[in-house]
Every structure is written in C-alpha cells, then in structure tokens.
Amino acid sequence: MPTTLELKALCSQTRRDIVRMVHAVNSGHPGASLGCTEFFVTLYHEVMRPNPGNFTMDGKGEDLFFLSNGHISPVWYSVLARYGYFPVPELSTFRKLNTRLQGHPTTHEGLTGIRMSSGSLGQGLSVAIGAATAKRLNGDGRHVYVLMGDGELQEGQVWEAAMYAAANKVDNLIATVDVNGRQIDGDTDDVLNLGDLRAKFEAFGWKVFESDGNHLENLTATMKACKDASGNGLPVMNLMRTEMGQGVDFMVGSHKWHGVAPNDAQLQTALTQLEETLGDY
Amino acid sequence: MKKLTEDRDTRSGFGVGLLELGNTNPNVVALCADLTGSLKMDAFQKEFPDRFFQVGIAEANMIGIAAGLTIGGKIPFTGTFANFSTGRVYDQIRQSVAYSGKNVKICASHAGLTLGEDGATHQILEDIGLMKMLPGMTVINPCDFNQTKAATIAIAKHEGPVYLRFGRPKVPNFFPEDIPFEIGKAWKISEGTDVSIFATGHLVWKAIEAADLLREKGISAEVINIHTIKPLDVEAVIASVRKTGCAVTAEEHQRNGGLGDSIAQMLGLHLPSPIEMVAVNDSFGESGTPEELLEKYGLNAAAIVTAAEKTMSRK
Numbered sequence: 001m002p003t004t005l006e007l008k009a010l011c012s013q014t015r016r017d018i019v020r021m022v023h024a025v026n027s028g029h030p031g032a033s034l035g036c037t038e039f040f041v042t043l044y045h046e047v048m049r050p051n052p053g054n055f056t057m058d059g060k061g062e063d064l065f066f067l068s069n070g071h072i073s074p075v076w077y078s079v080l081a082r083y084g085y086f087p088v089p090e091l092s093t094f095r096k097l098n099t100r101l102q103g104h105p106t107t108h109e110g111l112t113g114i115r116m117s118s119g120s121l122g123q124g125l126s127v128a129i130g131a132a133t134a135k136r137l138n139g140d141g142r143h144v145y146v147l148m149g150d151g152e153l154q155e156g157q158v159w160e161a162a163m164y165a166a167a168n169k170v171d172n173l174i175a176t177v178d179v180n181g182r183q184i185d186g187d188t189d190d191v192l193n194l195g196d197l198r199a200k201f202e203a204f205g206w207k208v209f210e211s212d213g214n215h216l217e218n219l220t221a222t223m224k225a226c227k228d229a230s231g232n233g234l235p236v237m238n239l240m241r242t243e244m245g246q247g248v249d250f251m252v253g254s255h256k257w258h259g260v261a262p263n264d265a266q267l268q269t270a271l272t273q274l275e276e277t278l279g280d281y
Numbered sequence: 282m283k284k285l286t287e288d289r290d291t292r293s294g295f296g297v298g299l300l301e302l303g304n305t306n307p308n309v310v311a312l313c314a315d316l317t318g319s320l321k322m323d324a325f326q327k328e329f330p331d332r333f334f335q336v337g338i339a340e341a342n343m344i345g346i347a348a349g350l351t352i353g354g355k356i357p358f359t360g361t362f363a364n365f366s367t368g369r370v371y372d373q374i375r376q377s378v379a380y381s382g383k384n385v386k387i388c389a390s391h392a393g394l395t396l397g398e399d400g401a402t403h404q405i406l407e408d409i410g411l412m413k414m415l416p417g418m419t420v421i422n423p424c425d426f427n428q429t430k431a432a433t434i435a436i437a438k439h440e441g442p443v444y445l446r447f448g449r450p451k452v453p454n455f456f457p458e459d460i461p462f463e464i465g466k467a468w469k470i471s472e473g474t475d476v477s478i479f480a481t482g483h484l485v486w487k488a489i490e491a492a493d494l495l496r497e498k499g500i501s502a503e504v505i506n507i508h509t510i511k512p513l514d515v516e517a518v519i520a521s522v523r524k525t526g527c528a529v530t531a532e533e534h535q536r537n538g539g540l541g542d543s544i545a546q547m548l549g550l551h552l553p554s555p556i557e558m559v560a561v562n563d564s565f566g567e568s569g570t571p572e573e574l575l576e577k578y579g580l581n582a583a584a585i586v587t588a589a590e591k592t593m594s595r596k
Contacts (some may be wrong), residue, residue, distance in 0.1 A: 058354050066349075107338070107381045115352050117381040119371050126342045127377055130349020130357075137310070137355055157373070160342035168334075 012276035017078035022261040024097040030259040033075035035242035038094025040079040052084035068124020069149035070104040085113035151183030165235040166205030176238040182255035213240035289426035291447035296321025297431025320360035348377040363392035364405040379415040393533035395571035404566035410538015412444040419509040424485035431462035467517035473503030477521040484531040491585035527555040527592040536560040555595035557588035
C-alpha cells in the first residue's frame with residue numbers, strides 16, 4: 001500500500017497533469033477535475049486496487065468504476081495512466097485528433113480502463129446498477145463504484161436509478177456525489193437548488209455517508225466505511241464535499257473554471273502552486 | 282403464399298422466442314418497464330425470475346441498467362412499446378449502448394399505426410429512422426409470428442446492439458419455419474419480372490396480397506421481404522431491380538427515415554431506378570382499428586397496387 005505522503009505527491013502530480021492537459025488544447029474541464037483528484041487517487045490506489053495489466057471489459061473478479069460526469073476526464077486519464085493502464089506520455093494527446101483520450105471518456109477508441117462512454121449526464125448510476133446486478137448474477141462478490149456530479153442530480157434518470165437501487169437492494173453498489181455546489185451557470189443553489197441531499201437519498205432508501213473529498217485521510221476512511229456498510233440490503237452513498245478548482249488559488253471555489261482552460265501565465269502560476277512532482281509527461 | 286396457422290401477433294413470437302432463449306442461453310436476461318403482459322414477457326418472467334428485471338415506468342433507467350448488465354457478459358433484452366423504446370430514450374441508447382458498443386437488444390412492441398385505438402401518442406412512425414441513424418445499430422422489423430420468434434433467437438447470437446420492432450395485432454403467419462432467419466439477408470417470397478416490391482413488418486402480407494391483385498392484371502411482381510433494414514441486403518435489392526427495372530417499398534413507418542428511404546438512397550447511388558413508397562407521409566396517426574388506419578393512411582394492398590403501376594409507368 002502506498003503511504004499517505006506518496007498519495008499526496010501523486011495528487012499534486014495529477015493536478016499538474018490536469019492543468020497542463022487542458023492548457024495544451026485550450027479546452028476541457030479543470031474545475032471539478034481538480035476537486036476530485038483525491039477521490040480518484042484514493043479510489044484506485046487504496047480502495048479498488050484493480051489490476052491494470054489484465055484489463056477486460058467484463059472485469060470479472062474486480063471492482064469496477066464508472067464515471068457518470070464524464071467531463072472530468074482529465075483527472076481520470078491522469079490517474080489511469082499513472083496507475084499503469086496506458087503510457088503516461090499519451091496524456092499529451094488529450095482532445096487531439098485521433099486520440100484515445102477523447103474530450104469525454106469512451107470505449108469507442110479502445111482506451112484501457114474505460115468500460116462505458118459518458119458525457120451526456122445522468123446515465124452512470126443506471127449503468128453501475130446494471131454492472132452490479134451482473135456481478136450478483138455471476139456470483140462475483142466485488143463492488144461497483146460510480147461518481148456523479150451534484151449538478152448532474154438535476155437529471156431525472158438519476159432518481160429513477162436511485163429508486164430502483166433501493167427497491168432491488170443493490171447493495172454491492174457504492175455511489176459518490178461530488179458536492180462542489182457549482183455548475184456551468186453558477187452555484188447549484190442558484191441554478192436549481194438541490195435541497196437536502198442527505199435527506200433525499202435517505203428517503204430513497206440509501207445508506208448515506210458524508211466525506212471531505214479534499215482531505216485524503218478523511219475520504220479514504222469514509223470510502224472504507226462505505227465498503228464495510230455494503231452487503232446489508234441498502235445501496236451506499238458517499239456525499240463528498242469538494243472545492244471546485246482545489247489546489248490552484250485563482251480557480252478554487254468558482255464555477256467559472258468548470259470548463260475553461262488556463263492561459264500561459266495562469267498555467268505557470270498554477271504549476272508553482274502545485275510544486276510537488278513525480279515527473280511531468 | 283399460404284398461411285401456416287391462425288392469425289397471430291408478432292409480439293407473441295417475441296415472447297415465445299425469448300422463453301426459448303431463456304432455456305438455451307443462460308446469459309440472456311430480460312428487463313421490462315411495466316408492460317410485461319403487453320410484451321408477452323410473462324412466460325420468461327415466470328420461468329426465470331432471477332434473470333428478469335421489472336424496472337417500473339422508468340425507461341431511461343432500463344436502458345442504462347441493460348448497458349451495465351453487458352459488463353459481466355449478460356445479453357439483456359429490454360421490452361416496452363416502440364415509442365418508449367426509442368424516442369423517449371434516444372440519448373441513453375446513443376451514448377450508453379450504441380457509442381459504447383454494448384450488446385443490448387432493444388425489443389419494441391406496438392410499433393406503428395396498428396397499435397390502433399390508443400392513438401398517435403403511442404403510434405410511433407419514426408423509430409426505424411431514429412435507430413438506423415445510430416452507427417453500429419442493427420434494425421430488424423419482422424413480418425409475422427414465426428419470423429419474430431426466429432429473429433428474437435437470432436439476435437441473441439449477434440454481438441452488438443439491435444433494435445427489434447414488432448407489433449400488437451394478430452396478422453397472418455406465413456414465414457416457413459424451415460427457412461433459417463439470417464440477419465441482413467432478404468427473403469424472396471415470389472419471383473417476378475415487372476416490378477420489385479420490398480416490404481417490411483406488417484406490410485409484407487399486404488405486399489403478397491398486392492402481388493396477387495397485380496397478377497390478375499397481367500403484372501408480374503417480385504415480392505421481397507426486407508426484415509433487416511440495417512444492414513440492408515444491397516445485393517438482393519440490386520439484383521431484383523436490375524431484373525424488373527423499378528421498385529415499390531411498403532412499410533408501417535414515416536416515408537422519411539424508413540425502409541423506402543434506405544432503398545431509394547441505395548438505388549440512387551448504385552442503380553438509379555423509378556421508385557414509389559407506400560408509407561406514412563409526414564403525418565401523425567390517430568385512433569381507430571388497425572385495418573381502418575391502414576386504409577386511411579394508404580398502407581394496404583390497393584395502395585401497393587397503385588404504387589406498382591405508377592413506378593412501372595416511370596420506367
């Protein structure tokens with residue numbers, strides 16, 4: 001198992017990858033990618049620990065992960081590459097013609113580590129329920145994880161899926177919502193207030209945890225608690241508070257960096273704030 | 282062409298085929314959005330309760346769950362009305378099934394005008410077009426009970442997303458059980474030399490009736506059943522039109538986006554020839570009995586005869 005210090009270094013490197021990737025093509029979504037960096041790092045390195053050298057679409061005998069809010073692909077690509085799913089230098093092809101690293105993640109270009117295309121919001125929880133159900137049918141005791149954005153919860157399909165998961169006791173499913181309170185047009189409170197998410201998911205029949213998604217130790221402990229709570233007849237929800245743009249002071253806490261790339265000077269400022277590196281691609 | 286049994290509904294062919302798959306292929310699972318009886322999925326549900334998933338009135342979730350079930354090797358068959366199988370969930374099918382290349386079988390009943398009295402809200406006439414536009418999607422519209430059963434069994438063996446369209450009313454059952462059903466391979470029902478009639482779904486029997494009427498007028502019509510609209514059997518269409526020199530298409534769908542549109546496009550590229558289309562022309566349906574609706578919207582044998590004479594006059 002990697003040490004906390006090693007994971008923190010990896011978080012810093014992942015954030016460097018994110019800002020460099022979106023800067024290079026002057027497009028992409030840095031805000032929630034930076035906010036969810038700890039989540040991806042702990043999920044792959046502490047929680048799931050999948051075998052990157054033996055990737056199969058079916059993933060039998062392995063924990064599976066689905067990214068529903070596909071626009072935060074930069075953080076996923078960085079973590080996948082540095083975990084060993086594909087060569088780290090391939091990060092430089094992000095969003096460029098003929099790349100496997102499409103703007104939004106896809107199975108279509110054969111990128112190892114990805115099992116479902118996402119981007120159009122609201123679909124990932126349903127997909128994760130299906131994959132969790134297949135695991136149950138196959139007698140496969142591993143878990144299925146899914147990440148959604150909080151703005152994404154405005155999509156009705158999410159609540160169809162939330163109702164189904166509880167009614168059918170899909171308890172090998174662990175969902176996380178990135179509660180950063182921001183979406184493209186502004187704060188979620190202003191665009192369409194999500195209300196009390198804990199009360200809503202509890203009313204839908206879920207076991208709900210809350211975590212600090214930018215605090216590595218707290219997040220890792222909560223993810224482990226989620227896993228311990230699985231298998232008890234209830235789907236499990238981790239409401240994960242994060243700051244959009246975490247790690248870069250001029251990006252933090254603003255919806256304006258949802259889908260905007262830094263310019264040359266902003267990139268340099270960001271990189272000086274993300275000093276720790278394991279070697280840029 | 283002889284009827285082989287009493288009239289039967291194509292949806293029952295689906296139900297019987299699905300039940301057979303349940304016995305022969307343990308990876309086949311089924312999902313339904315609160316229309317188990319209408320889709321004739323109740324026998325599968327009773328025999329294989331662990332492999333049947335009632336999702337309630339939540340079609341978007343059903344498509345997503347089906348896509349997820351393929352990860353782990355399952356072959357999901359989703360069932361609801363054609364309207365709710367396509368237009369309602371187009372984005373879910375596009376992203377989570379077609380673009381993701383998932384092995385989901387979207388099985389859709391009550392397609393077209395012959396749904397009848399429920400009216401235009403439920404009579405989708407655009408579904409073939411919606412589905413055939415999706416890259417990698419196979420689109421099949423069988424003509425009777427036997428062919429729907431055979432198609433249901435065949436699509437389980439096909440790797441990739443499929444849209445299987447069938448309907449509600451009892452119609453003649455004539456597809457011989459000894460003819461193997463091959464996806465993408467047209468079925469030549471009768472030979473002819475004056476005009477080629479390409480028909481799909483419930484309009485195939487109408488095309489057979491039309492060919493009989495044309496014969497009485499001294500016209501030799503070749504009737505070809507295109508059960509697979511995508512991929513289209515280009516060879517069969519070209520070979521027939523090369524012989525007859527003109528074409529008629531017949532389907533229970535909008536002219537835009539349907540079988541006629543596919544054949545006209547293909548002939549335009551490879552063998553420009555006169556073509557007439559028996560289809561709904563940019564209109565919604567309405568309440569009525571299936572036969573009344575087919576007559577009012579010009580989807581019957583008489584309309585096919587008129588179209589045949591017109592396309593022949595344009596040679």
